[in-house]
Amino acid sequence: QVQLQESGPGLVKPSETLSLTCSVSGGSVTGYYWNWIRQPAGKRLEWIGRIYSSGRTIYNPSLESRVTMSVDTSKNQFSLKLTSVTAADTAMYYCARIGNDHYDDFDFWGQGTLVTVSS
Amino acid sequence: DIQMTQSPSSLSASVGDRVTITCRASQYSNSYVNWYLQKPGKAPKLLIYAASILHAGVPSRFSGSGSGTDFTLTISGLQPEDFGTYYCQQSYSIPRTFGQGTKLDIK
Numbered sequence: 001q002v003q004l005q006e007s008g009p010g011l012v013k014p015s016e017t018l019s020l021t022c023s024v025s026g027g028s029v030t031g032y033y034w035n036w037i038r039q040p041a042g043k044r045l046e047w048i049g050r051i052y053s054s055g056r057t058i059y060n061p062s063l064e065s066r067v068t069m070s071v072d073t074s075k076n077q078f079s080l081k082l083t084s085v086t087a088a089d090t091a092m093y094y095c096a097r098i099g100n101d102h103y104d105d106f107d108f109w110g111q112g113t114l115v116t117v118s119s
Numbered sequence: 120d121i122q123m124t125q126s127p128s129s130l131s132a133s134v135g136d137r138v139t140i141t142c143r144a145s146q147y148s149n150s151y152v153n154w155y156l157q158k159p160g161k162a163p164k165l166l167i168y169a170a171s172i173l174h175a176g177v178p179s180r181f182s183g184s185g186s187g188t189d190f191t192l193t194i195s196g197l198q199p200e201d202f203g204t205y206y207c208q209q210s211y212s213i214p215r216t217f218g219q220g221t222k223l224d225i226k
Contacts, residue, residue, distance in 0.1 A: 045217040
């Protein structure tokens with residue numbers, strides 16, 4: 001059973017960079033697309049972007065100027081960096097795998113990590 | 120962006136009821152719609168992908184239908200463990216987008 005686990009600081013100051021890592025166990029990052037999705041409290045889910053195990057990325061255009069994703073196949077993990085954060089970036093951040101390349105369904109998710117942007 | 124609008128936003132139903140949740144896409148989405156259930160404090164879980172294909176391990180009381188812009192999730196014979204918030208999500212175009220959610224309470 002594939003398991004994903006997010007890690008990173010729970011508190012980030014405004015204008016600084018949010019950095020999260022998703023560690024994958026029970027399976028390999030190779031050959032799959034990996035995603036970051038966030039959810040502000042009480043709001044709908046927002047897709048941030050995805051990265052393939054080769055390093056190819058696609059980002060949400062609304063965040064593209066501030067987002068960088070990377071993958072480390074040797075460590076079986078992938079990462080998210082979001083620059084110049086504001087309070088609007090406060091959310092639960094999830095990593096998720098795409099199970100079916102054709103239909104882009106998110107079949108495995110991490111438990112989520114809460115990131116608060118505050119001074 | 121494709122906007123996904125769910126209805127109703129919330130509902131209460133009894134064990135054994137048949138429940139239907141609808142999702143409308145603002146643009147043509149073929150059959151590229153997935154459904155998830157999120158319980159409080161937990162990550163969403165995939166129920167249905169490609170509008171009508173049941174994800175592995177999901178009970179057969181869940182079913183999905185639709186194509187184009189209108190999609191439906193049906194629960195036939197509601198069980199106590201089915202409470203939570205249901206989300207639809209389109210994977211037809213970038214960016215991937217989700218509906219606002221339908222909160223289902225068990226009476």
